[in-house]
Amino acid sequence: MTSKFWEGECCEYCGGPIAEKRVNLSRKIKNKYVLIERVPAGVCTECGTRYYTANVLKTVEETVRGRRKAKREMVVPVYSL
Template identity: 40%
Template sequence: MKHEYADCSFCGGKVTEKKIQVDYRTGDELVVFENVPAGVCRQCGEKYYTAKVVKALEQMARDKTITGRIIHIPVKSFTEKRVI
């Protein structure tokens, strides 16, 4: 799935297509997608997705069938006392 991307709208850098990992939140759930095609700015790292990719991610996130591996993620609360 190759797509030609315009230059980065933030820094003007060259955007090239790569396969990336996307952390997608929906409600209280977090779904991690691997091998997602996206345009990534070589200069600042900003990511761009086609409408078809976004629609597919939304549909896959709603599907509760687990087809990949499961990872465990620790959740920590931020505390102001730790800010120096």
């Protein structure tokens, strides 16, 4: 994972510069939300749109599908109207 990956890239929505940041990503797996911390993403510094590389998304998929053990578990409150 190179931190230079997003250098020179522009946001496809607003044209703003993209910077690499670590973000928290939540995914819904079998009616359960899981949180993946410190996911490397390209974040538009103007509008905040996040971009993920194919590699990162693959790792996220493998992670949430149980190939890796969760670092810790926490209860996520879910509200329904």
